[in-house]
Amino acid sequence: MEELAEEAGITVRTVRFYRERGLIPPPRREGRIAWYDEHHLARLRTIAALLERGHTLNGIADLATAFESGRDVGEVLGLGEPSEETPVRLTPEALADYFEGEVTAENLAAALDLGYLATDGDEIVHISRRLLDVSAALVRAGVPLAAVLGAAREVRTHAEALAELFVDMLSEHAAGQEIEKLRPLAKSVVDAELSMALDRRLRTTAAVGD
Known part of the structure; x- marks a missing residue:
């Protein structure tokens, strides 16, 4: 524990406190010796970084x-x-830097549940660079991350229905080996329809505002 505390730049008392709070996992024990590893050090550095970003220990x-x-x-x-x-x-x-002030346990759990995020040791993996960047841009524009994730869940439902519609249609009318080649056409249809739907919705909203 002394060596771990020294590497992390904190006191042994702080390490012990984090252990008691469950913020770091128990060490591997061999007899009376407790072994800490790089995983524990990474966790301590993460705690320090999140504290600097305004997160509380709770x-x-x-x-x-x-x-x-x-x-x-x-x-x-x-x-x-x-x-x-x-x-x-x-x-x-x-x-936490991507979504300043919005990375809460509830939002993290929602993103994990959607499959947007997954874990890999001490790292987090976001399943899509595009979705990560769009989500961050919406949050920077003032949309709460909880609202973004709520909308994402609804979009997922509609996207699954659209995918099923196109795959069923192509399975019935196109040769099996052609389905993957026709995939861009399906995406173009959805993109064009969404674009026109946004135009109609924005015109309606503007008219109501006037």
């Missing part, structure tokens, strides 16, 4: 609980690794 404990209850990256990617999306690896503190 909040960090809640985040750790949500983080540890999430599915690991192998399980999430095993559900169907994205063929066009690029996963992004993040430390917990980097995630």
Whole structure:
């Protein structure tokens, strides 16, 4: 514990306090010797970084609980690794920087449940660079992250229905080997329809405002 505290730049009393609060996992024991490793050091550095970003110890404990209850990256990617999306690896503190003040245990749990986030050791993996950047841009524009994740859940439902519609149609009318080639056409239809729907909705909103 003394060596771990020295590496982390904190006191032994602080390490012991974090252990008692469950903020770091128990050490590996061999007889009377307790062994700490790089995982413990990474966790202590994460705690320090989150404290600097304004998180409380109670909040960090809640985040750790949500983080540890999430599915690991192998399980999430095993559900169907994205063929066009690029996963992004993040430390917990980097995630906090993306969504300043919005990384709560509730939001983290919601993102894990959606499959947007997965765990890989001491790192977090976001399943899609595009979704990460869009979500962060919406939060910077003033939209609460909870609202973004709520909308994402609804979009997921509609997206699944659209995917089922197109795959069923192409399975019935196109040769099996052609379905993947026709995938961009399906995406173009959805993009065009969404664009026109946004135009109609924005015109209606503007008219009401006038």
